[in-house]
Amino acid sequence: xxxxxxxxxxCLALCTMAIGGRAGADKMSTGDSKTDGLMVAIQEKLKSIxxxxxxxxxxxxxxxxxxxxxxxxxxxxxxxxxxxxxxAGRIRQTIVSDGSLLWRYDPEEKIxxxxxxxxxxxxxxxxxDADQPNPMRPFRALEWKSIRYSGTDTLKGEILRVFxxxxxxxxxxxxxxxxxxxxxxxxxxxxxxxxxVRYYNTKGGELLSRDFETLKTNVKVDEDQFDxxxxxxxxxxxxTDDIIDLIKTTKSTPPKK
Numbered sequence: 001x002x003x004x005x006x007x008x009x010x011c012l013a014l015c016t017m018a019i020g021g022r023a024g025a026d027k028m029s030t031g032d033s034k035t036d037g038l039m040v041a042i043q044e045k046l047k048s049i050x051x052x053x054x055x056x057x058x059x060x061x062x063x064x065x066x067x068x069x070x071x072x073x074x075x076x077x078x079x080x081x082x083x084x085x086x087x088a089g090r091i092r093q094t095i096v097s098d099g100s101l102l103w104r105y106d107p108e109e110k111i112x113x114x115x116x117x118x119x120x121x122x123x124x125x126x127x128x129d130a131d132q133p134n135p136m137r138p139f140r141a142l143e144w145k146s147i148r149y150s151g152t153d154t155l156k157g158e159i160l161r162v163f164x165x166x167x168x169x170x171x172x173x174x175x176x177x178x179x180x181x182x183x184x185x186x187x188x189x190x191x192x193x194x195x196x197v198r199y200y201n202t203k204g205g206e207l208l209s210r211d212f213e214t215l216k217t218n219v220k221v222d223e224d225q226f227d228x229x230x231x232x233x234x235x236x237x238x239x240t241d242d243i244i245d246l247i248k249t250t251k252s253t254p255p256k257k
Contacts, residue, residue, distance in 0.1 A: 028144055030144060030145055030147045030148070031145055032147075032148055035147055035148050035149040038161060039139060039147070041189070042138060042161070042187055042189070042192040043192065044192075045189075045190070045191055046136055046137075046138075046191075046192040046193075048218075049077065049136055049191065049192070049193070049217045049218060050076065050077050051074075051075060051218055051219055051221050052073075052075045052135060052136050052193070052217050052218075053073065053074050053075075053214075053215075053216045053221070054073050054075075054212050054214060054215045054216070055070065055072050055073070055212075055213045055214050056069075056070070056071040056133040056212050056213070057069075057070055057210070057211045058071070058133075058208065058210045058211075059208070059209045059210075060176075060208045061207065061208075062177060063177065067087065067088045068088065068089065069085060069086070069087050069088075070085070071083050071084065071085050071086075071133055072084045073133060074221050074222075074225060074226075075136055076221055076223070076226060077136065078099065079098075079099030079129075080097065080098055080099055080223075080226040081095070081097045081129065081132060081134065081226070082094070082096050082225045082226055083095040083132060083133070091106075092106075092108065093105060094107070096226060096227075096228040097117070097129050097132070097226075098226050098227065099117070100116075100117060100118060101114060101115065101116060101117060102114075102115040102117050102128055102129050103115075103228040103230075105228075105234070107231075110233060110234045110235060111234065111235050111236075111237060112230055112231075112235070112236045112237070113237055113239050114237065114238045114239065114240070115128050115238075115239060115240050115243055116238070116240040117129060119240055119244070120240060120243055120244055120247070123244045123247075123248070124247040124248060126168075126169075126171075126247050126251075127140070127141075128243060130170050131170060131171050131172060133210065133212070135193040135194040135195075135212045135215060136192075138163075138187050138192065138194050141167060141168045141170050142165040142167060142168060142183070143165060143166040143168055146166040147163055147164075147165040148164055148165070149161065149162070149163055150162050150163060150184070153186050153196075155186065155196065158195075159189070160186035160187060160188055160189070160196070161186065161187045161188075161189050162184065162185070162186050162187075163184070163185055163186075163187065164182060164183070164184045165182070165185075166181065166182060166183075167180050167182075167183050167199070169247075169250055169251050170247070170250075171243070171246065171247065172199075173250050176207060178201050179201075180199040180201065180207055180208070181201055182199070182200045183197065183198065183199050183200070184197070184198045184200070185197040185198070191215075191217060193215055193217070194212055195211070195212050195215075196209075196210065196211055196212070197209070198210075
């Protein structure tokens with residue numbers, strides 16, 4: 001139990017990267033007109049979505065063992081999020097972001113980790129919450145010129161748009177045992193939301209899979225859930241500088257592709 005917690009805390013606390021869109025991204029070209037056109041259409045669909053609730057099921061292989069991560073997520077555009085996470089069926093965490101601060105609470109260990117998101121971005125040009133699952137942001141943390149539309153896929157009777165790209169260097173590179181070299185993700189053309197994500201290594205082996213389930217959009221959400229209140233008796237650690245150092249170190253030695 002302790003070994004599982006230690007491994008997952010190191011590899012998963014900040015690594016379950018979600019794909020999303022960055023500011024002004026819809027004004028950029030990938031260099032491929034078909035890809036650009038489909039991306040613009042998806043982003044137009046997303047403009048009408050103000051809130052979203054979903055369950056995300058992630059499978060990750062760490063040191064030869066496969067672990068499941070289940071996230072129940074509430075999102076309010078543009079940047080508020082609450083994640084209730086269960087790791088390996090028994091380790092629980094809560095992650096809350098109000099767009100300015102990100103909090104991660106481990107109730108069993110009675111520790112809260114605090115990250116100043118603005119300071120991380122100013123220092124690294126990396127969004128500190130880019131690792132969190134967010135189906136409303138399908139094109140974040142990708143090397144923009146590498147994004148390509150690759151066709152369609154069918155999931156539960158629905159036809160999805162499939163894209164492939166090279167992931168940008170984020171905390172995922174530092175935390176996974178092996179860095180991802182390619183990501184394949186499927187987006188529903190009707191609402192623009194992500195349904196599936198798959199990360200691969202340089203040899204084409206799957207490193208991580210993520211499925212977005214029970215998606216609900218424009219639902220009424222409790223806004224108080226995005227304001228994190230530190231529980232009594234819990235130790236708070238500001239890890240902003242640690243995150244900045246980690247990102248800078250990872251960016252200075254990017255993995256070979």
